[in-house]
Amino acid sequence: xxxxxxxxxxxxxxxxxxxxxxxxxxxxxxxxxxxxxxxxxxxxxxxxxxxxxxxxxxxxxxxxxxxxxxxxxxxxxxxxxxxxxxxxxxxxxxxxxxxxxxxxxxxxxxxxxxxxxxxxxxxxxxxxxxxxxxxxxxxxxxxxxxxxxxxxxxxxxxxxxxxxxxxxxxxxxxxxxxxxxxxxxxxxxxxxxxxxxxxxxxxxxxxxxxxxxxxxxxxxxxxxxxxxxxxxxxxxxxxxxxxxxxxxxxxxxxxxxxxxxxxxxxxxxxxxxxxxxxxxxxxxxxxxxxxxxxxxxxxxxxxxxxxxxxxxxxxxxxxxxxxxxxxxxxxxxxxxxxxxxxxxxxxxxxxxxxxxxxxxxxxxxxxxxxxxxxxxxxxxxxxxxxxxxxxxxxxxxxxxxxxxxxxxxxxxxxxxxxxxxxxxxxxxxxxxxxxxxxxxxxxxxxxxxxxxxxxxxxxxxxxxxxxxxxxxxxxxxxxxxxxxxxxxxxxxxxx
Numbered sequence: 001x002x003x004x005x006x007x008x009x010x011x012x013x014x015x016x017x018x019x020x021x022x023x024x025x026x027x028x029x030x031x032x033x034x035x036x037x038x039x040x041x042x043x044x045x046x047x048x049x050x051x052x053x054x055x056x057x058x059x060x061x062x063x064x065x066x067x068x069x070x071x072x073x074x075x076x077x078x079x080x081x082x083x084x085x086x087x088x089x090x091x092x093x094x095x096x097x098x099x100x101x102x103x104x105x106x107x108x109x110x111x112x113x114x115x116x117x118x119x120x121x122x123x124x125x126x127x128x129x130x131x132x133x134x135x136x137x138x139x140x141x142x143x144x145x146x147x148x149x150x151x152x153x154x155x156x157x158x159x160x161x162x163x164x165x166x167x168x169x170x171x172x173x174x175x176x177x178x179x180x181x182x183x184x185x186x187x188x189x190x191x192x193x194x195x196x197x198x199x200x201x202x203x204x205x206x207x208x209x210x211x212x213x214x215x216x217x218x219x220x221x222x223x224x225x226x227x228x229x230x231x232x233x234x235x236x237x238x239x240x241x242x243x244x245x246x247x248x249x250x251x252x253x254x255x256x257x258x259x260x261x262x263x264x265x266x267x268x269x270x271x272x273x274x275x276x277x278x279x280x281x282x283x284x285x286x287x288x289x290x291x292x293x294x295x296x297x298x299x300x301x302x303x304x305x306x307x308x309x310x311x312x313x314x315x316x317x318x319x320x321x322x323x324x325x326x327x328x329x330x331x332x333x334x335x336x337x338x339x340x341x342x343x344x345x346x347x348x349x350x351x352x353x354x355x356x357x358x359x360x361x362x363x364x365x366x367x368x369x370x371x372x373x374x375x376x377x378x379x380x381x382x383x384x385x386x387x388x389x390x391x392x393x394x395x396x397x398x399x400x401x402x403x404x405x406x407x408x409x410x411x412x413x414x415x416x417x418x419x420x421x422x423x424x425x426x427x428x429x430x431x432x433x434x435x436x437x438x439x440x441x442x443x444x445x446x447x448x449x450x451x452x453x454x455x456x457x458x459x460x461x462x463x464x465x466x467x468x469x470x471x472x473x474x475x476x477x478x479x480x481x482x483x484x485x486x487x488x489x490x491x492x493x494x495x
Contacts, residue, residue, distance in 0.1 A: 012106065026201055027208055029223075035226075037224065049225045060145075096109065102146065108122065119151055128161075130219065131219075137180045142191040155177050155179045158176055163321055163322060214245045214249060217420075234279075238419055250282070260280060279417050285414075285492070286414050288495075302367070302370060303369055304369070308449055308476050310326055326383075340481065347453060353387075356394065356395070359381075370405055372404065372405050386457070405486060426439070438478065
């Protein structure tokens, strides 16, 4: 007799959350998947980080059985495996326990049994519980209890931002566990209603008529912005910076789609004059007087400096905390010509003394040190200082010389508004019509460099490790060249 085909789930945790943010995004995901924007490297890095933290959290309840499927297309098998493990009663801990109810499937990070009663735990890589996580928990509780398993408790484990490593990692102090049982019980009826509503959305014959709005970016960047925003005019009011998003969307939906149409409604229109000019022309506008002063008021010898960081969620060194940013490489070059000096700390070594030695050399050669995001560079240097107290004066002197190229854009000396402000030298160069130096294919953002550097700690294969070090060195040098190119562009615009 042929086996009956398993019914495919209509919703999952991710599509439920997507639908809460914007029902149209859910419809498009289920029915027009091909319209999705490419997944950004930043989003991929977040997904990978969450997976790593979830696996690490299993040490809270070691010795469990993994019920996860080989691929997400085989969730039905995972549901069956979970049910069998619970029925057999041979294990007290199940990782990625899967449940299905009302055409919704969920996978719970950790299902564990204490004193004969089952409890659920979801693991998050963040340092606090958001409203999205609360709805995530409410959905899981609804599906698990609906499938027939009553949970004695449901909690979320998240990273303890105040944890400081002292010796071996204390896994129970690294995570904070917070029960949400009373919260998810209160939301049970509403969760069921939302599931019904979102299943109806997924079954629609055409896309729901939902205008663009703040939900396009909050709580997560939508993957259909390219589709939904494709008819937004080039001179859109949405490009104006320094105005709350709610106000801009209100104007947009009132039919005031061009930035020039709202000029008279601005409190201080003169403050937006150059923005208006840039938006209307579609060109970069520079205040040459202020930019020239900004670029030339620097005393003495000038150098460009940049660091690369790693931020392990599980602290690798004593006296450090989760996500503590530590430099693993530094770059510098004179401003007159590109002469890169890059130094990468050997993976496995605490970077404080080695990096400080590099700072001493740069500090000796420069009176002004150009950076991008001085507050960030300063925060890393301030943290390092506690580990090299004998170099405190050097680090303070180095910090006093920092000058932030980003201020040219933040203060409006250079303007070319966009829907989302570019926040790296590479993105700014592209936004201003310049070609940035290409970064290595798998190391194009800091989070990827961070992940690779941490991976090198664990690698024993010499050739692969050597390849990784070379890739990171190229990444550091090429990012430094992009900062150099941005500096030269600012010089050109100031003339």
